[in-house]
Amino acid sequence: MKKNTNFFERISQIIDYYGINSVNEFAREWLGYSSAEKINRLKKENTSPSFDILNDISNKFVEIDNKWLVTGEGEMIPRKNGIINESQMISSQNYKNQAPKIITVNAHNVDNIVLVPQKLQAGYLQGYNDPNFIQELPTFRLPGLNNGIFRMFEIEGNSMFPTLPNKSYVVGQFVENWITGIKDNQIYAIISNDIEDGLVKRCINRIKKYNNLICKSDNRRNFPTQNIEPSTIKEVWEIKLHLNFQLPDPADVYDRMNDLEADLQELKQYLAK
Known part of the structure; x- marks a missing residue:
């Protein structure tokens, strides 16, 4: 450089x-x-x-x-230890034409949406390609999610707040080609050896240019950005749906906006004097 x-x-x-x-x-x-x-x-x-x-x-x-x-x-x-191993060298062939090792279907031969609860996400890294592990997980069907392979993950913590609150759920669609399929500033679930219980973050794709996937929190003041080396990644899921059972009350937001508007009007009148 x-x-x-x-x-x-x-x-x-x-x-x-x-x-x-x-x-x-x-x-x-x-x-x-x-x-x-x-x-x-x-x-x-x-x-x-x-x-x-x-x-x-x-x-x-x-x-x-x-x-x-x-x-x-x-x-x-x-670079770690000053070198990049051959297995870590970027190649467009390394990060495309991937497919989930295990999928499940319902009685009509339609792919199920498998739920990975937070308490099992650490085990998902070892069990994502284990038929026995996947088949034990609960499955669902949701409207509008028909063309593709989907998986549901539970959110733990506030790193993506307010976009994704704690204890809500996201449904991700499997990404086959990481180089072209991971779009900047979109949210993805990343299953990686570097992260024990998975990661749901807003990503910046620098795999081809720097051999790096940048994972940002929406709550950036409290949670740092993470860099994930592609060679450690097992699966990538693009978040398509968010399920939140804790519906926010907008009254506080409206009250603050009204107070702010009143303060601005008061300031304008003061300056006009």
């Missing part, structure tokens, strides 16, 4: 790697700044970042090499 003498070039590479839409999103949503001014000023030649900016970036993107961040030397994401 060539040496980048301009720090903003390295920020641009980070933005590209993580699929971030803009410098403004990078500054506000990822670093928690009120604006992108501190980042944009680094576009000027020979402008050095402050220690606070370096510290904020290294704390948020922990997999990035600090030497590369400061000097531009070396690699942005160091």
Whole structure:
């Protein structure tokens, strides 16, 4: 990787790697700044970042090499042990034409939707290709999910809140070709050796470019982004349906909006005086 003498070039590479839409999103949503001014000023030649900016970036993107961040030397994401095994080398043949090892059908020979409860998700990594394990799981049929292979997973925790609340369910469609089938900023269930109980995240696909799948939480302030090496992945399911049995009460949201509108009107009247 060539040496980048301009720090903003390295920020641009980070933005590209993580699929971030803009410098403004990078500054506000990822670093928690009120604006992108501190980042944009680094576009000027020979402008050095402050220690606070370096510290904020290294704390948020922990997999990035600090030497590369400061000097531009070396690699942005160091390779493990400095090498990539032949089995880890990217090839379009490695990540396509996959199919679930085990599927179940109903009496009409139609594929069932198998439910993987949270308490069994750790075991799913070992049992996803075991007929006895899969056949013991509960199965369902749901309207509108007919063309494809589907699986249901229970959500545990608040990493995807408010999009996917704790204890809700998602139904995913099997993704055969990971290179072309995993779309940026869509939500997927990732079954990987690196994650004991599976992962439901919003993904950025950098498999072909960097041999990496970036998995983001919607609740980014409290849950870090994870990088998944494709060689560790067993299955990928694109989330098509969300089932939530804890229906939210919108009254609080409406009340806050009304209060905000009233405050704005009061401010306008004050400024007009």
